[in-house]
Amino acid sequence: MKNILSLLAFLVTITACAQDRFAKVQIESTEVSENTFMLTGSGGNIMIAIDKEKVVMIDDQFAPLSDKIKDAIGEITEYPIAYLINTHHHGDHTGGNGNFNSKETTIVAHVNVKERLIAEGKEENFIPEMTLEEELELQLPTQTCLLIHVHNAHTDGDTFIYFIEENVVHMGDVFFNARYPYIDLKSGGSIDGYIIAQQRVIETINKDTKIIPGHGTLASYEDLVNNIEMLTDIKGKIEYLIRTGVSKEDIIKDETITAVYDEQGFGSGFINSERFRTTIYESLKK
Ligand SMILES: [Zn+2]
Numbered sequence: 435m436k437n438i439l440s441l442l443a444f445l446v447t448i449t450a451c452a453q454d455r456f457a458k459v460q461i462e463s464t465e466v467s468e469n470t471f472m473l474t475g476s477g478g479n480i481m482i483a484i485d486k487e488k489v490v491m492i493d494d495q496f497a498p499l500s501d502k503i504k505d506a507i508g509e510i511t512e513y514p515i516a517y518l519i520n521t522h523h524h525g526d527h528t529g530g531n532g533n534f535n536s537k538e539t540t541i542v543a544h545v546n547v548k549e550r551l552i553a554e555g556k557e558e559n560f561i562p563e564m565t566l567e568e569e570l571e572l573q574l575p576t577q578t579c580l581l582i583h584v585h586n587a588h589t590d591g592d593t594f595i596y597f598i599e600e601n602v603v604h605m606g607d608v609f610f611n612a613r614y615p616y617i618d619l620k621s622g623g624s625i626d627g628y629i630i631a632q633q634r635v636i637e638t639i640n641k642d643t644k645i646i647p648g649h650g651t652l653a654s655y656e657d658l659v660n661n662i663e664m665l666t667d668i669k670g671k672i673e674y675l676i677r678t679g680v681s682k683e684d685i686i687k688d689e690t691i692t693a694v695y696d697e698q699g700f701g702s703g704f705i706n707s708e709r710f711r712t713t714i715y716e717s718l719k720k
Pocket of ligand 1: 522524527588607
């Protein structure tokens with residue numbers, strides 16, 4: 435009995451800590467272009483695009499933040515959200531789906547996102563209602579919103595979203611600005627797919643495009659080019675070491691592989707350099 439009570443007390447503490455963590459989060463809104471905004475809080479970056487009475491939202495962070503996010507959107511526009519696009523299935527990007535979905539809102543995502551959310555047992559109002567396989571064009575009153583699926587990059591269900599006239603792209607977790615990315619190998623992600631996906635974005639946008647990354651600060655074309663160079667360089671070094679017979683343990687320990695980027699702070703985020711070397715090694719060995 436005593437054990438059960440202490441277990442209960444422990445669980446209550448954990449729940450309180452989780453709530454407390456979100457209680458302190460503030461949603462910050464930044465104007466990206468005339469009609470688009472980036473919202474940050476905790477979890478993936480959110481984009482809001484307004485085109486007359488049509489509002490498009492991309493990603494929605496964690497469910498406990500939905501009210502705060504709604505307040506921040508309310509400062510920008512009074513119109514309802516017409517489309518809520520999920521860049522991929524992870525909970526720090528889709529956690530608020532159920533709270534934002536309504537009869538005015540259509541949730542849009544890659545078909546694999548829908549399948550993964552269903553497999554996770556999410557409720558019906560959480561599940562994407564419109565899906566894409568390769569590409570989808572949403573025609574808004576004055577703007578074109580282009581959704582492009584990229585294969586096996588961060589996951590197997592990534593989409594980047596490009597607002598052509600506004601010249602703003604949201605890349606989801608196919609871009610962590612100035613940080614080593616998290617590549618979810620268990621959900622179909624891969625280093626090769628990740629680099630190809632970033633190159634696909636480069637081919638789609640232009641040098642003046644503003645880039646909203648999944649995590650990190652608002653980015654430029656040049657920031658993305660630097661990220662591709664970093665990934666290509668580290669991948670090439672690890673590929674070479676594998677070919678010359680160096681063991682997994684030695685590759686993971688070898689700080690010289692990532693040193694130049696570690697100095698620039700790439701390992702200071704969610705993924706440190708050792709974990710990143712491990713991910714690349716495992717992805718190349720798959
Ligand atoms: Zn993610």
